Amino acid sequence: MSFWNDPLKVAADWLMGIFTGWGMPELLAQVLIGFLGIFILVALLMVLDIALVWVERKVVARFQDRIGPNRLGPFGLIQPFADIVKLIIKEDTTPGGADKVVYNIAPMLSMMSVLILWAVVPLAPTILGVDLNIGVLYIIAAGAIGTLSIIMAGWSSNNKFALIGAFRQVAVMVSFEIPMLATLLIPTILAGSMGTSAIVEGQTIWYFLLSPLGALIFLIAAIAELGRAPFDMAEGESELVSGYNIEYSGMKFGMFYAGELLHAFTFGGFWAIMFFGGYRFFGLEKVSPFLAIAIILFKAFIGYWIIMWVKYTLMRIRIDHMLSFNWKFLTPLAFVLLMVTALMNTLLAGTPTWLYIAGMFLSNILVGWGALEIARSYSRREREKVERPKPVVETAHH
Amino acid sequence: MTPDQIVFLIVAFVTLGSGLMVVTTRNLVHAALWLVATLFGVAVTYALLNANFLAIVQVVVYIGAIAILFIFAVMLTRRDMRDQGPQVNKNWWFGALLAVATFGGLFFLLQGWNGMSKTAPTYPVSFDAISELGNALTSPAGYVLPFEVASVLLVTALVGAVYIAFNRK
Numbered sequence: 001m002s003f004w005n006d007p008l009k010v011a012a013d014w015l016m017g018i019f020t021g022w023g024m025p026e027l028l029a030q031v032l033i034g035f036l037g038i039f040i041l042v043a044l045l046m047v048l049d050i051a052l053v054w055v056e057r058k059v060v061a062r063f064q065d066r067i068g069p070n071r072l073g074p075f076g077l078i079q080p081f082a083d084i085v086k087l088i089i090k091e092d093t094t095p096g097g098a099d100k101v102v103y104n105i106a107p108m109l110s111m112m113s114v115l116i117l118w119a120v121v122p123l124a125p126t127i128l129g130v131d132l133n134i135g136v137l138y139i140i141a142a143g144a145i146g147t148l149s150i151i152m153a154g155w156s157s158n159n160k161f162a163l164i165g166a167f168r169q170v171a172v173m174v175s176f177e178i179p180m181l182a183t184l185l186i187p188t189i190l191a192g193s194m195g196t197s198a199i200v201e202g203q204t205i206w207y208f209l210l211s212p213l214g215a216l217i218f219l220i221a222a223i224a225e226l227g228r229a230p231f232d233m234a235e236g237e238s239e240l241v242s243g244y245n246i247e248y249s250g251m252k253f254g255m256f257y258a259g260e261l262l263h264a265f266t267f268g269g270f271w272a273i274m275f276f277g278g279y280r281f282f283g284l285e286k287v288s289p290f291l292a293i294a295i296i297l298f299k300a301f302i303g304y305w306i307i308m309w310v311k312y313t314l315m316r317i318r319i320d321h322m323l324s325f326n327w328k329f330l331t332p333l334a335f336v337l338l339m340v341t342a343l344m345n346t347l348l349a350g351t352p353t354w355l356y357i358a359g360m361f362l363s364n365i366l367v368g369w370g371a372l373e374i375a376r377s378y379s380r381r382e383r384e385k386v387e388r389p390k391p392v393v394e395t396a397h398h
Numbered sequence: 399m400t401p402d403q404i405v406f407l408i409v410a411f412v413t414l415g416s417g418l419m420v421v422t423t424r425n426l427v428h429a430a431l432w433l434v435a436t437l438f439g440v441a442v443t444y445a446l447l448n449a450n451f452l453a454i455v456q457v458v459v460y461i462g463a464i465a466i467l468f469i470f471a472v473m474l475t476r477r478d479m480r481d482q483g484p485q486v487n488k489n490w491w492f493g494a495l496l497a498v499a500t501f502g503g504l505f506f507l508l509q510g511w512n513g514m515s516k517t518a519p520t521y522p523v524s525f526d527a528i529s530e531l532g533n534a535l536t537s538p539a540g541y542v543l544p545f546e547v548a549s550v551l552l553v554t555a556l557v558g559a560v561y562i563a564f565n566r567k
Contacts (some may be wrong), residue, residue, distance in 0.1 A: 003530055027401060031401075067530075099403065099425075099428075102427075102428075102431065131526045132450065133450065133526060133527070134450055134451050134454050134528055137451070137454045137455070137458060140462070141454045141457040141458045141461075141462065143462070144457055144458055144461050144462025144463075144466075145457070145461070147462060147466060148434060148461060148462075148465070149467065151466065151469055151470075152431070155427060155473060163473075167470075170466060170470070174462075174463070174466060177462070256478050300409075
């Protein structure tokens, strides 16, 4: 077992040797190594987060036909560091009448709800925080903590705009959790496990081919969960100025902002893990775990890029439209798709691979087509009802 | 004391302390947030008992749905978040007596129980608690009937709620 095959275990064994050599009890050394591992992962993620600020700004600029940050360093690469310096030396303000403790906990909780997601991200076959057998549910639970942080921020700021933003965002998150959970159960059915690493290991065929509609619904629900456009009514600059984080200044705002970017990147990663084979890429992941990490980061960046693409292309939807879209269209569709997937998966078990893929793919297309047809005929009927000329009522003259 | 016991004691004190804060704090939103801390402590206790699924479901259902609903209800219905009235009524001594008696009774009963000194059996390597739970809930030899009855009850409640809220034109 060399460092290049299983770096995590070799490093842990090496540290264990050093710590026990100092006369430390084995249990304490284990706890210490665990904490060190978490610390290193979080530190690397925060460094990645700094890079994401630059990536996001550059990509937005491209979509909007601008240049983006280009003054500091080559391609404006030093810009995010300047931003950080600015955020740190800014005055830390607390609005009058704010609930100080809750106000200060909220940004930490927001960042934490994103960072804990990485405990179940399988970076390589041997590099994984915990191999939870309920990884899929864990993702939803982390989202619940994110929801809590937003409502805490909105309420404790003692600001009406912040509170309205928080209400909207929580309404979005609570309702889009349901189609997201339903679509997360599709890889669970296909892999026969809720663990993220088992789902990746099960994808000899990318689940995107077996459930393209599931992948699409997951992406929509993820964008809503992130509160990004077209579901960004929580921030709604033109209506609420900035929504739930309006009163936060300096690095506290930075925590929300950095948390949002990392959250988007993380969901790009989960999209890749659930539907695009995670770290698997034509057997390349077996060559070296470092190559596997590069593959999953690449796929996560593609997912992140698509999320940005949607954000900077589409306009904001009205909140009532968005909620009825979720409850009347996306949620029933996700549940029907879940049932169809479970049924087809059982019926097609034991058939040749090409037939299995074709059957699953076609059943998805059929479900999607049927749902769109129903939605279309419904909207046509509604439109006819509105367009029908109203009979002119003769008013009686007295 | 083993590390497990130390962790358990810390979690138990935090859970109980937060539970006490829920009923003593005068700020209603704070009470709801302390309730979240209490529920989270219960989730950690489940995790310590190797019941991962229950721990996560506790967070998803109680913190993600019920506590958020509580906070919403408090924010939308109260103009003043501070509760001004007295915190105990005149029956407080009877409640305290009942609590002490229950604690004493449990303490007395558990004195003679030999489960305290036992260590929990470890799972075999291939044991998958979540699939065991799934099989138990859906096999006719297991708990399929209670599971289905509970599902029917929930669907009935859902249909009832929709019926009450439905705005007939």
